Amino acid sequence: MPQLNGGGGDDLGANDEMISFKDEGEQEEKISENVSAERDLDDVKSSLVNESENNSSSSDSEQAERRPLLTRADTESYEKTRDYFHEALRRQQDGGFFKSPHYPGYPFLMIPDLTNPYLSNGSLSPSARTYLQMKWPLLDVPGSAGLKDSRSPTPGHLSNKVPVVQHAPHVHPLTPLITYSNEHFSPGTPPSHLSPEILDPKTGIPRTPHPSELSPYYPLSPGAVGSIAHPLSWFMPQQGQHMYSIPPGGFRHPYPALAMNASMSSLVSSRFSPHMVTPPPHSLHQTGIPHPAIVSPAIKQEPGGEHISPSMHAKSPVPPKKEEDKKPHIKKPLNAFMLYMKEMRAKVVAECTLKESAAINQILGRRWHSLSREEQAKYYELARKERQLHSQLYPGWSARDNYGKRKKRKRENKPDSKPEDFSIRSKKQCVQYLPSEKMCDSPASSHGSMLDSPATPSAALASPAAPAATHSEQAQPLSLTTKPEGRMHHHFSLAGKASGSTSSSSSSSSSSSSASSSSQPTISIPIGTSALRWAIFTAVRATKMEFSDPRATLSQFLSVFSIITCPCINTGKNEEL
């Protein structure tokens, strides 16, 4: 969300968030799309502190172009998705590689961890994970060949990283993909809301899935699994990977019947793909839904073997554990960025030798910002489905349930983050992301990207979160700003939300804002409120400018507004430090 307001993210997030966006160098990235990750890395490292961004406006035009697309109605986007789906299916049937021009990564999007994403203990080795993510289709699943990963573009080196995974003879080839093992799964009663039946997408009437109905998308037998690709396989993990993995035994229907609508069913089916659908071999965990998200506290142990052959040993529900233990740890559904990260991490790691996650994440964050709206929208949509599915699986679950499960993090710095301290403590953030000139650089340059925002309609699509439409309008002004604007915010004392979006960013932004406010007179504008609009209005009036063209309006406004509110913009002075 941070990024484009109207865009998908918008819905999700508050408009404000968009503001908070850090401008990390989106432009930079765009300009140098080809730039290797190493460069990114270098930037990250070297600049870790000082990252001066180019102001190239090249990206603007690009963004401007794509914005219009985003403005379309949700329906359109969904249709688009459907088109992708069909396309994927078609390609798979053709046996060709599916390369998604728009979103190459999707195919393995959720594949990422063999281990259930929601399991705290992923047992697979990183390399194995990477391998599977990228190539799992190659696992001895015969039919999967056709699916070969769309990501083919992926550097071969990646594939090389992984050792061949062998399955025990008796184990289904896909078993490894089933991250969820009984062990992890705490016995529980399946959600009452889940019923064995599924809703007919068209009629919405519950019905019992018939084998014939399931196929071709829902292969019934393990053997068939590989051969039949789910239409959404391109979109979802290739048959096997699920965010919510299923226990070895699998459910008869993964999530048996969540109230499925078309989208849900597709999601579920893809997620709990074939093997899941497959009739439970023997050791089905009948009690419940083994969901990847469910993690038994006690389980944090050995990664290894059990994952590989999860199903095999349907261990009887482990001996009674403590009360607390009994309560499975259900992980939060992954958000759009997390999904993106999972997908791209391996790639980034492969491109640069860097292994440090912190650095990689920075790169990923930048890349995330550089993604087109459409690309991001896909992840948002995916994340939305994730949440939807998650909520259906765990109706009573609340993010709050996981509070305190982790050790406390650093948060302390925030409170104390006094300007000075702050600079010291979180220097990285400040320095790195608050490049001076860039911030000010031109709202104009940023406009291009912002321009598209108007459209909010697309937001719904992009942003799964959907609070959307309503916000989008208000947000727009804010949303207009992409990263650059985020910077602007710094100039303004936009305290609020901007900072709020991220702990880290928040601290930096807040600090920066405070710093700026202290050093220079600035206009405090509550973000996400009518105040901003008022400010805009005022600014426009002040200049007596008339705008006929929406785009012109925005850009002009931004120019004016920036001038009025952010003197430093012109100077390029970085107040921050």
Place this chain on the structure above:
DNA sequence: CGCCCTTTGAAGTGT
């Protein structure tokens, strides 16, 4: 061994 770092986003709590 286990937390930190780092990213964005969602969802929680707090004011």
Place this chain on the structure above:
DNA sequence: ACACTTCAAAGGGCG
């Protein structure tokens, strides 16, 4: 309504 916090993934770094 807004601000702030926590957690989600990941894996090297570090105490």
